[in-house]
Amino acid sequence: MSPPPHSQRTLAVAIISPDPALALEEDALGHARQAQRCAVLEQALRDAGYAVVAVLPASPDLDDRIAALKPDLVIVDAESGVRDLLEHVVLASRDTPRPIVLFTDDDETETAQLAITAGVTAYIVDGLKPSRVKPVIEVALARFEREQGLRAELDAARAQLSERKLVERAKGIVMQRLNCTEDEAYARMRKQAMEKGLRLADVAQRILDTVGLI
Secondary structure, eight states, rough: OOOOOGGGGOEEEEEEEEOOOGGGGGGGHHHHHHHHHHHEEEHHHHHHTTTEEEEEEEOOTTHHHHHHHHSSSSEESSSSSSSOOOOOOOOHHHOOOOEEEEEOOOOHHHHHHHHHHTTTTTEEEEEHHHHHHHHHHHHHHHHHHHHHHHHHHHHHHHHHHHHHHHHHHHHHHHHHHOOOOOHHHHHHHHHHHHHHHHOHHHHHHHHHHHHHHH
């Protein structure tokens, strides 16, 4: 079995942290702790062989900045205030799904459930220790790849079911219009698909479109 794509090159990682512009003046100590956490995380990532492309605040333009950087992985580091970050981070990966790992000290079950529902791949509480960063990321990447594979299989199954229904509807119209059997209608549609280099579902859609114009 060939190794997964992420093991063949250096992964680009973007770190997201609370926007200091939104911090309260009296919370200077908390801001200092957060900055120290980010520094520890960034160094741990570099030591583990990852490329840290940016450390970004969770500001309103985060989605544009993430889109420009195109990181393979997003890591959110927030000692607290996770809920305020989630909307920005999830929107930033809406069009291009990517693994999202969240390190926090917020151990409330409701917050964790909200994060996972929003699309966070791994929610790690009180786990920002340099020695744990690489194993956590590897597990998150494996989980993300598995979930993407399952989602692709589900999408393919839904597409096949939709196309099958399309063909059945078109076949019924051909049977009615040409007064032929089901096998004959199917053969006609298949022949037309082969002659025109189309998929059977495309022929079926054309038949339905033609009927809709009458």
